[in-house]
Amino acid sequence: MSTRTVQEKHRTEIPAHVPADRVFDVDMYALDGIEDGFYEAWKRIQSDDIPDIIYTPLTGGHWIATRGDVIDEVYRNPDRFSSEVIFLPKEAGQKYAMVPTRMDPPEHTPYREILDRSLNHKQIQDAEAAVRQAAIELIEGFAADGKCDFAVQFASIYPVRVFLALCDLPMSDAAMLGELATNMTRPPGDTPSEQAKALDEANQGFFKYVEPIIEARRGSDRTDLISVMVNSKINGKPMDEDKVLGLISLLLLGGLDTVVNFLSFLMIYLAQHPDKVKELSEGPEKLLRGTEEMFRRFPVVSDARMIAHDLTYRGVEMKKGDMILLPTALHGLDEKSNENPWEFDPGRRKIKHSTFGQGPHRCAGMHLARLEVMIMLEEWFKRIPEFRLSPDAKPRYFPGIIAAVEGVPLIWDKK
Ligand code: HEM
Numbered sequence: 153m154s155t156r157t158v159q160e161k162h163r164t165e166i167p168a169h170v171p172a173d174r175v176f177d178v179d180m181y182a183l184d185g186i187e188d189g190f191y192e193a194w195k196r197i198q199s200d201d202i203p204d205i206i207y208t209p210l211t212g213g214h215w216i217a218t219r220g221d222v223i224d225e226v227y228r229n230p231d232r233f234s235s236e237v238i239f240l241p242k243e244a245g246q247k248y249a250m251v252p253t254r255m256d257p258p259e260h261t262p263y264r265e266i267l268d269r270s271l272n273h274k275q276i277q278d279a280e281a282a283v284r285q286a287a288i289e290l291i292e293g294f295a296a297d298g299k300c301d302f303a304v305q306f307a308s309i310y311p312v313r314v315f316l317a318l319c320d321l322p323m324s325d326a327a328m329l330g331e332l333a334t335n336m337t338r339p340p341g342d343t344p345s346e347q348a349k350a351l352d353e354a355n356q357g358f359f360k361y362v363e364p365i366i367e368a369r370r371g372s373d374r375t376d377l378i379s380v381m382v383n384s385k386i387n388g389k390p391m392d393e394d395k396v397l398g399l400i401s402l403l404l405l406g407g408l409d410t411v412v413n414f415l416s417f418l419m420i421y422l423a424q425h426p427d428k429v430k431e432l433s434e435g436p437e438k439l440l441r442g443t444e445e446m447f448r449r450f451p452v453v454s455d456a457r458m459i460a461h462d463l464t465y466r467g468v469e470m471k472k473g474d475m476i477l478l479p480t481a482l483h484g485l486d487e488k489s490n491e492n493p494w495e496f497d498p499g500r501r502k503i504k505h506s507t508f509g510q511g512p513h514r515c516a517g518m519h520l521a522r523l524e525v526m527i528m529l530e531e532w533f534k535r536i537p538e539f540r541l542s543p544d545a546k547p548r549y550f551p552g553i554i555a556a557v558e559g560v561p562l563i564w565d566k567k
């Protein structure tokens with residue numbers, strides 16, 4: 153399906169265990185039909201005449217789960233589908249060194265406990281004031297103008313500010329961190345090797361940034377997120393240096409590009425559906441339920457698992473070391489999982505999605521993400537109750553490990 157000629161050169165040979173009727177050309181970094189929209193492009197490979205597991209020879213060659221129940225099951229079964237490598241191309245994924253995303257249980261468990269202690273519901277409620285302040289300052293910065301470029305003036309700044317506040321770091325670091333995050337999740341380059349190099353450089357950039365911060369906070373009694381993590385113990389012992397680096401870097405990365413792009417996808421939709429804005433503005437309960445539905449409708453992550461040992465899964469023979477891509481867009485938007493999935497229905501019950509993953513690695517920051525979204529909308533609706541996409545808007549969509557959208561000009565009547 154891809155027309156990217158450079159990738160064509162890097163098309164891998166189809167391994168002997170892959171049946172010909174499972175092979176489809178799908179380039180996760182250059183999806184066919186992306187100009188029509190990110191979700192529309194992924195949905196092209198979800199239909200009754202396409203199997204629920206397919207294989208692409210592009211991006212180093214890998215399986216793809218095309219149905220929600222497969223995505224859900226693969227995430228939940230680390231014994232068969234390992235996190236040893238989670239980014240594609242595999243060559244780039246092997247360079248990615250953030251902790252504990254590449255560990256399987258039981259090694260993963262004590263690290264995860266630290267994450268959960270630091271990012272649990274109560275801790276996050278305590279952060280509400282910092283989140284609200286970041287939202288209000290940004291919205292008030294442009295509310296009187298009657299317009300903004302939402303992706304540039306809000307989405308790309310808000311989660312970075314929230315996170316820098318939680319970690320007690322200077323706001324002036326925001327732009328640099330944002331750029332590193334983008335290079336990790338959409339590594340530039342036309343070949344797996346070039347992408348691996350870009351990802352490695354971004355990864356090292358994160359490490360270089362957090363190293364002196366870790367040193368300064370080791371042994372301190374500060375209560376910011378980084379100090380709490382640095383001074384946590386693993387199985388009763390202080391954490392190894394490289395593990396601390398990986399853990400703190402992940403904390404920074406995990407909450408950046410994900411929230412940035414989720415918010416932009418959401419606002420493009422809301423700007424074109426004033427009836428939904430009205431419904432969500434009816435009260436906090438509507439917003440609370442609506443937030444879950446937003447996560448179902450606008451997933452952004454497509455990461456992967458590595459086959460842990462030779463196996464036959466749903467009738468497909470897979471070999472140890474094969475990779476399987478899990479485009480989370482294809483769970484929330486699968487009509488077999490959610491009736492009428494294109495419809496954003498803030499009152500929907502029985503919502504099924506894997507937007508935050510599933511199983512042991514399910515997003516440790518989802519309470520923070522929920523809070524960020526709810527507070528942003530509350531403060532936005534108070535100040536800008538009616539808004540629309542500028543008539544000359546031409547959003548550009550970018551697939552990848554985290555989908556991105558650029559060009560989100562919003563307009564509203566000045567007061
Ligand atoms: C809309 C926003 C977000 C989305 C869609 C999202 C999505 C995800 C997904 C799909 C995973 C699982 C990856 C895997 O299993 O391979 C994950 C893990 C993770 N997320 Fe998020 N995330 C979001 C926001 C955040 C925020 C705000 C933080 C804040 C720190 C965060 C921190 C993490 C961490 C630390 C993990 C790794 C957990 C582990 O390996 O046990 N995320 N996220």
